[in-house]
Amino acid sequence: MYQFVTGPLAWFAFAVFFIGIIVRTVWYIRGLNWQMDRVAYRPHMRYGIRGAVRSIGYWLMPYGTHSWRNNPFFTLLVFLLHIGLLLTPLFLLGHNVLLQERWGFSLPTISESAADLLTILVIVSAVFLVLRRIALTEVRIITDVKDYLMIAVAVAPFVTGLIAHYQIGNYQFWLILHILCGELFLIAIPLTKLSHFILFFMSRAQLGMDYGIKRGGMKGKGLAW
């Protein structure tokens, strides 16, 4: 079982993930149309790129935009969640040992306590985000089942990973469940809303180009995001 989930199934999950995000990116770019979007992307590429970089940059910065600053607690949760989601799986010692063993390379690693902290922050942030969804009427009204499912899919590898790591209960069981959850997460990224993993950048770049080229970027200092 362990061999299977860390072997062929892992290959499959990674393939869906990588091919999926490439396809998503290509689709997105190919679906852009200067006349329908009403943005002259090509003739003003330099302004466009400037707009795109600003649009992505400010939003990647914690508290970098008006919207982030207006919602300090939410912003904190979102950044903690995403930092944990990205860093932990990439730089976890255990993952890299496996990576080295199977595919012959590895990435730098973080200490176990750092990984534990990140994992706990992911879980705690997710819990608060769910509570926020339930508590705030303006969020509740737009929330559907999928939104909860997405959070569950994203956080499940962390919960199961933590349990396996601390060997609570049956280690083999939790380990395999953890791996399966991780693979599900990878597969879900290109196929669901979690595609914002890559489409965040696409969409932000597009609106940035819109503002950078058409909506004032060529006349003023650019939008104060």
Place this chain on the structure above:
Amino acid sequence: MAEGKLCNKKTVDKIEQLNELLSDKSGKQYYEEMNYLDVDDKALWATMQKTLKSRLKTWLEICSHCGLCAESCFYYLANDRDPKQVPSYKIQDTLGQLLKRKGKVDNEFMQYCMDTAFAKCTCCTRCGVYCPFGIDTGIMFSYLRGLLFSQGFTPWEMKIGSGMHRIFRAQMDVTTEDWTETCEWMAEEYEDDWPGLKIPIDVQDADILYTVNAREPKHYPEDLAEAAILFHIAGENWTVPSEGWEETSLAMFAGDWAACKMQVESVYDAMKRLNPKRMVVTECGHAYRATVIEGPYWAGLKTGQTPIPSFHYVEWVAEALRTGKLKIDPAKKIKEPVTYQDSCNYIRNAGLKDVAREIMSYIAEDFREMSPCKEHNFCCGGGGGLNGIGRYRPQRNVGLKVKRDQILQTGAKLVIAPCHNCWDAIRDLEEVYDIGIRWSFLKPLLISMVEVPEHLQPKDE
């Protein structure tokens, strides 16, 4: 297919059609007929498949339902934080559903879409600035308006407006003769006070081609005279075109994209015909947005730019003050507290915030910013055609509350609003809420403040 006599999927291209619509007082029969209008779901879905591409699709798909856009929408705030006014909710429940159901929707749903796209969104695009994914709901609602228009679901005034553009190349029934006569009349009327004042028509190779909003020749011809006086004082070599003088676009509010194209092409033709160095547009926000910002795309100009460089009136004013073509008499500067209404269309959507501030630095001693301001400013409440739609007047009036409170907060009693829609909305908000403010375009204020060179002053008998 059930089609009404007035309310149908046909565009208004003949004067008889237009007159019939106009004679239907407040669109009573029109809206009655709308209840029986069939939805051509095949055509609707075909259009969506052709035009709803990555940008819109992605926006609808990846919205994480975080709700950050809620507070960015003035309608949400004005309606006591009604969750049904959250931009994400509004668009998912209309365009989102349309996509989910592949266009298979009924009359009732289409009317719900129309009511939402017009009475719950002015397409101010503010929410797009507050969404982490850059989801611009205003743009999506504008797109939805286009779909609705193609199916005949558009407010009565919008149907008329787009018909006006198709027939008169103006949002109102102003013919070429009406226009040129108004120009001549205004020049004569003010010539005694301003010797040598002219409104030159169709002059070749001028430095400035001046274009307007049809309401000016129709209802406020003095505005045209004031523009002439300021160009006169500034010593500009300017002209107006006899045709292609109208910058506005009710067709844009309606989502009648073919009419949008016809309208802006009339202006671009004037540019080509008269070969001026640049164009200056009157104090109107959506006119500038339509003809200068969006227009080139409707007309298929790949550079995304008008055939000659085009400027909003505030850009010309700032330049004239900066270069000394217009000099403000320091004694006549505005002393009282004064605030400035940032129009969504040329501030947020065209980046002219600094130009506006530059003007204020020349003319006002106590300039007070609204909060928020510049590209973050709230819609006046009358954008997106809302001022002119009788059916949605109550909703519009509720929406005005946000601007009212913003103005009150500044403590200023005078609001400078160099945009026709903002100007109207602020006038109406004073009428509805009676807060004791005055409002003005720039032109009359400038004329009252500017130093008139010796040789231009009227010679006393």
